[in-house]
Amino acid sequence: MSARDAAGGAAAAGPRVVIVGAGIVGCALADELTARGWTDVTVLEQGPLPAPGGSTSHAPGLVFRTSPSRTLTAFARYTVEKFGSLDVDGVPCFDPVGGLELATTPARLADLHRRAGLAASWGVHGEVVSAARCKELWPLIDESAVLGGFHTPDDGLARALPAARAQLARAEGRGARFLERHTVTGIERAGGRVTGVVTDRGVFPADHVVSAAGFWGPVIGRMAGVDVPLQPLAHQYARTEPLPGLAGATAEASRPILRFQDRDLYFREHTDRLGIGSYAHRPLPVDPFAVPGYDEARAGGLRMPSSLPFTEEDWAPSWEDCRRLMPALRGSAIEEGFNGVFSFTPDGMPLLGEARTLRGFWLAEAVWVTHSAGAARAVAEWMVDGRPELDVHECDLTRFEDAQRSPAYVRDRGAQQFVEVYDVLHPLQPMEQPRPLRVSPFHARQQELGAYFLEGGGWERPHWYEANAPLAADLDLPGRDAWSALHWSPVAAAEARMTRERVALYDMTPLRRLEVTGPGALGFLHGMTTNNLRKKPGAVTYTLLLDRTGGIRSDLTVARLGPDRFQVGANSPADLDWLVRHAPDGVTVRDITSGTCCVGVWGPLARALVQPLTRDDFSHEGFGYFRAKETYVGHVPVTALRLSYVGELGWELYTSADLGLRLWDTLWEAGAEHGVIAAGRSAFNSLRLEKGYRAWGVDMTDEHDPYEAGVGFAVRLDKGDFVGREALRLRGAPRRRLTPLLLDDPGAVVLGKEPVYVDGVPAGYVTSAAYGYTVGRCVAYAWLPVLAAGTGVSVEYFGEKVGATVADEPLFDPTMSRIRC
Template sequence: MTTPLRDRTRARVVIIGAGIVGCSLADELTARGWREVTVLDQGPLPAPGGSTSHAPGLVFQTGPSKTMTEFAAYTVRKLGSLDVDGLPCFHPVGGLEIATTEARWADLHRKAGLAASWGVRGELLDAQQCKKLWPLLDEGKVLGGLHTPDDGLARALPACRAQMARAEGRGARFLGRHTVTGIERAAGVVTGVVTDHGVFPADHVVSAAGFWGPVIGSLAGVDVPLLPLAHQYATTAPLPELAGLNDPREEASRPILRHQDRDLYFREHVDRIGIGSYAHRPLPVDPFTVPAYDDAPVMPSSLPFTAEDFAPSWRDSVGLLPALGGSRVADGFNGVFSFTPDGMPVLGESRTLRGFWLAEAVWVTHSAGVAKAVAEWMSDGRPATDVHECDLTRFEDAQRSPAYIAERGAQSFVEVYDVIHPLQPLEQPRPLRTSPFYPRQQELGAAFLEAGGWERPHWYEANAPLAEGLDLPERDAWSARYWSPIAAAEAAVTRERVALYDMTPLRRLEVTGPGALDFLQRMTTNQLAKKPGAVTYTLLLDETGGIRSDLTVARLAPDHFQLGANSPADLDWLLRHAPENVHVRDITPGTCCIGVWGPLARALVQPLTRDDFSHDAFGYFRAKRTHIGHVPVTALRLSYVGELGWELYTTADLGLRLWDTLWAAGQEHGVVAAGRSAFNSLRLEKGYRAWGHDMTTEHDPYEAGLGFAVRPAKGDFLGRAALAGRSEETATRKLTCLTLDDPAANVLGKEPVLRDGVPVGYVTSAAYGYTLGRCIAYAWLPATAAVPGTAVHLDYFGQRFAATVAQEPLFDPKMTRIRR
């Protein structure tokens, strides 16, 4: 995975695409010692005709993704340090998002919190302050705005020129008018790039081809899950109100203006205004039919303007900026750029074709940050920024069909400026993946949300009578979305009786073969050399000690292990490292799982099996193959909710029978089906971490409170050397448990944590703890603030909620309820 430093001067890299990403990557690689770097593009340089050549250059840093914010922040810093012909490549005019509806105004308060969490300067303004920044605004239509003074305009083509010059100064070469026609490979490794001007031998090939990514991917036999779509951009005639205002060389002086309630943005072009619109119908483009540069009327990425699509946006623009009423659209085009099913980039090295990398679906906003991450990945084996949200392995097989990519890519375009709730599920295509229990869940009135294509019950309307009379604090409109008081009732039944949880979406991997134990010992942190029947919680680390994932590993036989994992990336990681005598496969689609948890779990399960399920015979963190009624199961004595119980696994064909068997037997014990909403509350009461939310590759086990899962004495394992000298005592930051002081207060995650009024961290996971009667939040804080009893505040939609650092776990710290 890692290219040693001594090889960088000899390793041959070919980057396909000389847009902003390709040029940035060549600069980043050569700055790290790579010398044999060639950048190819089918168009003329420095404006080869891709998305970069028409990009309006908006850079807004703030969003719900910490990763994307860090990419944008680096882009601002880097481009701000570059200049061409005496002009900087980034113009910090700032950004102004305005609200014309109450829902948007509330969302801007949330975004102000996100900005504080990620370290971006931002300030909420009233309508008068907004008009002062943008005098053309109709003040009467504006409720307020969010001003981010460090955002601004990237001059994309000059930025390409500046980075090309730096990379060329270190030995890189840029070749325009070179059309890629093939990718050469041998034994699963890339060996070269074929063009209409000959073959370029390569040890690494990076596809930074933008909306042509699927075309390049097809030449390599690697699917690239993105959809090119056209986006409308128009420029007005000269406006008298702007005459003499702006320096023609700088073009703009006022902030970029976003009117997201109408899917619009505005920027100045000297005495004109540019208007971008996402309000029109999706306009997909087939990348395989895009004309070559010389065959395109303007350039390949610039399609004819469809005035009828823009007409509603023009009316909305005039409504917000009345001065436009005396003007007109002077120029316009439909510009092509890339969307993925989840709106995020596609980054990383293909496992099926080693040495072939993707840096696709990247906008100018994040270009330099993405390039830095990919260069670090190629140079050091990992990026410094966690990129699991962007990793090319993140999509499930069910999410890679052309139909899915087309449907979800188009929806990503529609949702660019939508207010998206963190729990908001996809609308289509659903249902895509269902567990065998789905018919029974429908009968019980399950409220389904979606993740990874799976239909996941969050609560069941059949349990509504149990929620009657519960004394719960009233929720605000935001935290009440995708929530029901029924979740509190389901949590209570889990604590008091017994509940069934559908755990089928939990990823299951099987590792077998004569080298299975040695392989897993090398890959994970905990001691797995235990007798068959043992279950162990352990971690996957990268070379620097960052947490790639957490696993539960059940040793079912000497050479047979079942792993509870998190994402497709875990399978990819293990397959990359597995020796020939080890077989790793994903068994999730053909299996299912029910969690049976609660004080009466043993009373429910024991009569259904001839095996002894007593604590002495079947202890905590043990596994057993048995039968539940007529159904063969693999039973794991685990509990993510802090109660007695088992995870029961069987094949998908027998899943419905397993559910019905448990359901019938549970009636005398008051069993209910419970959903993910109750599950999340219960797991936070126990302090159980969720990878990807609470910890990522940016954190080590000791910082995350998972040092108990690290056993350096067992021998070498991936990341062990990097952890030498580290401990919980040396950690300078910690994942910290907070409880909100006001029992009526709620937060959902990603809120800034303030100490003495200054942001010092951010919330990772949060949920109302129904057993405790208050909201629980986990947050990353400096170690000096992670001391039990420390008072902090959480900023939630502009409100300051007092919270206190708590000793964890909050519930059953002696584990008496699980071990009984």
């Protein structure tokens, strides 16, 4: 009987799911799916089970949960929780020996205090400890070389292969089947959907196919016609000879897993030996299409496909660093080593979700053992329930722009992610290459003005302009610590002041723009979003995209430019995917960002600048707030939206990319008599926080509903049905809120993700923060329990508690008189 006949012959619950890859992720996903009642699950593995030869088969198993990403921390917490409940033959799948990160430089010690703050924000127990305590925890280290450490007692070692076996057994017990020695050779598809998986041993029909193939992900993706932006790289791992300092050890490990990040090293015990991993060497990219199968690898002298020969020349500097940290290693040697292959993405995050171009084809790729159970649970929830409980937008495979999917980009950024695994990274620190990639039509003018560029989504984004430095000369600003002063300049304060006092030009080109057209466009958008869009052409509406549970998928600005034509200001490629996925026949959704550009003209003199350049009436009576006009500014046709995300009078002016430079020059020349300046995103962020404007993906996500996020004004429950309406109607009073805070000390600054303490107990975390130059305090928004204005709290910044007070919002111009004038 063929595999196709066998797959179709048995009745089982749920749709037919084929998972490609029986490593830790594939096994975890099969377990999570079958636990939710989807039991028609087939897992195909090209190698032998239970050790198929991918990354899982050699993973060192270190689980450090704390990450700047709340999502990755949550994934790791679930991995610890789940693996801690599993065992194989009486041996637990997780050993909670703890974790210890060492600091040998002042910069690293400061960063460990920051990491302790992240841990508190995300609910992980940890503390910064002295060098003496580090020595107690790890007697082999040279205490004199260490300044301190970050100890997380509940971290530890995951036994990857036993954990995979345990989850495999549970999934099999519910009806899943695991087939070894099945090499996938093709993905069948029809009508834009996946229909089956072709192997060298038969065809397996499928309603859903999940690629959990690890570093082979791009190979499986190509079979499906789906880009998988993943770069495999080799990473060195070695084991020492038996060490006298570990003699007599009977347990696999008893000391915390250890990171020596200042030298890109980590350590774990293997009974009386040490295992040592290094990220200090040059990037060693691996072509996933050239990695041999299991049998071919063995025939070529490799233990497994993912274990490449050890390159001694790359190891030598790291071995010297090891021996300096641990003098006991000076008389020892490396017994064995290999270069293990792992997956890296351009931003270091996993690739999860359903492909836009092939429905039913899912990715669960670039997931390390640390995050495996959590990522698998998220994908299973996504498949079965339609959405994960946890916000996973950082991992959504649709997050990358087309410009970020080229093989060269993926290779370069993947290699940089490898280099930076253990680096101290500022939250604003941009990647170095390839830059510049995407530039607005104004880029040449921005360079002439001395723009300081950071990067996001491939776009070069000015954060301030050195040409404005003379305007900052007379400002009396509090001093900044070295960390908050990185990627900041007092020029931003001058640009914010000029926006409040005169007029400034902001490059808003990187903001995503969609065009929605067709006879059913109004009904479609009206039913997809929360606000009332049934307004006459010329209206602009702020509205929300929700999921069916009422969580905020995105916030949109919808301009009705004609009866059946809309311009939609959106946030990410996922918004395009969501709308395209739901659009009915006759409605077209198109991304127009790359072919257009935008200048924000904001400030009390904005009308004085723009009105002489157009024949249309730009008075408040002739062009009201949240209105749109298609007109001309000088020689340039523009779509003008009267919006302001900085809290001042002004417009967003859109035109085609070929006319963008002419638009900028027209505005610049006309603005000279009004003292116009160019202003950057540093000032923009400060001004928008003073007005309390939210940033989706930072301040609010699909874990939050509109009322607790403070955007309930954009919801019209009485307008008729829309996605998420029923869930909102049934929700009770919010138990948490996105809360505005003012730091009490005028000189204090926080940057985001710091823990917030209420009555001395961690109660939430900061989302966005920036110094409010108009209000003279740092403004921070935080998710907290419902608190009354005036309540005192504290924010932990590098181990120090900074006082803050819950404020009423908006902090600036609560009557909106400056915008509506």
